Amino acid sequence: MKRAVWDAIKVFVIFIACTFLFYFGLQIMHSEYEQFHRYDPPEGPSVKVFNSEQSFIDRLNIFFRLGE
Numbered sequence: 001m002k003r004a005v006w007d008a009i010k011v012f013v014i015f016i017a018c019t020f021l022f023y024f025g026l027q028i029m030h031s032e033y034e035q036f037h038r039y040d041p042p043e044g045p046s047v048k049v050f051n052s053e054q055s056f057i058d059r060l061n062i063f064f065r066l067g068e
Helices: 002-034 056-066
Strands: none
Touching: none
Protein backbone atom coordinates (compact mmCIF):
# COMPACT_ATOMS: atom_id res chain seq x y z
CA MET A 1 0.00 0.00 0.00
CA LYS A 2 2.78 2.40 0.91
CA ARG A 3 4.54 1.72 -2.39
CA ALA A 4 1.37 2.45 -4.43
CA VAL A 5 0.89 5.80 -2.66
CA TRP A 6 4.55 6.71 -3.25
CA ASP A 7 4.23 5.83 -6.98
CA ALA A 8 1.03 7.89 -7.25
CA ILE A 9 2.76 10.88 -5.65
CA LYS A 10 5.71 10.57 -8.06
CA VAL A 11 3.37 10.46 -11.07
CA PHE A 12 1.45 13.46 -9.73
CA VAL A 13 4.65 15.49 -9.21
CA ILE A 14 5.93 14.62 -12.70
CA PHE A 15 2.54 15.57 -14.18
CA ILE A 16 2.54 18.94 -12.37
CA ALA A 17 6.15 19.64 -13.45
CA CYS A 18 5.36 18.85 -17.10
CA THR A 19 2.22 21.00 -16.94
CA PHE A 20 4.19 23.96 -15.60
CA LEU A 21 6.88 23.45 -18.25
CA PHE A 22 4.26 23.39 -21.01
CA TYR A 23 2.47 26.47 -19.61
CA PHE A 24 5.61 28.57 -19.31
CA GLY A 25 6.77 27.39 -22.73
CA LEU A 26 3.51 28.71 -24.17
CA GLN A 27 4.01 31.99 -22.30
CA ILE A 28 7.50 32.37 -23.80
CA MET A 29 6.20 31.63 -27.31
CA HIS A 30 3.37 34.12 -26.83
CA SER A 31 5.72 36.88 -25.72
CA GLU A 32 8.00 36.13 -28.70
CA TYR A 33 5.24 36.33 -31.32
CA GLU A 34 3.33 39.18 -29.67
CA GLN A 35 5.86 41.66 -31.07
CA PHE A 36 5.70 40.15 -34.58
CA HIS A 37 3.90 42.48 -37.02
CA ARG A 38 1.96 40.32 -39.47
CA TYR A 39 0.25 43.15 -41.30
CA ASP A 40 3.19 45.29 -42.38
CA PRO A 41 2.88 46.67 -45.92
CA PRO A 42 4.60 44.42 -48.45
CA GLU A 43 8.02 45.35 -49.73
CA GLY A 44 9.24 44.84 -53.28
CA PRO A 45 7.27 44.31 -56.49
CA SER A 46 3.87 43.38 -55.07
CA VAL A 47 0.71 43.00 -57.14
CA LYS A 48 -2.81 43.84 -56.02
CA VAL A 49 -4.85 40.64 -56.07
CA PHE A 50 -8.37 41.88 -55.35
CA ASN A 51 -10.17 43.70 -58.15
CA SER A 52 -12.78 45.96 -56.56
CA GLU A 53 -14.35 46.83 -59.94
CA GLN A 54 -16.00 43.40 -60.23
CA SER A 55 -19.59 43.17 -59.12
CA PHE A 56 -20.76 40.75 -56.51
CA ILE A 57 -22.57 38.68 -59.15
CA ASP A 58 -19.36 38.32 -61.21
CA ARG A 59 -17.43 37.17 -58.15
CA LEU A 60 -20.19 34.75 -57.18
CA ASN A 61 -20.22 33.35 -60.72
CA ILE A 62 -16.45 32.75 -60.60
CA PHE A 63 -16.83 31.16 -57.17
CA PHE A 64 -19.38 28.63 -58.43
CA ARG A 65 -17.50 27.92 -61.67
CA LEU A 66 -14.11 27.36 -60.09
CA GLY A 67 -15.29 25.94 -56.79
CA GLU A 68 -13.06 28.16 -54.70
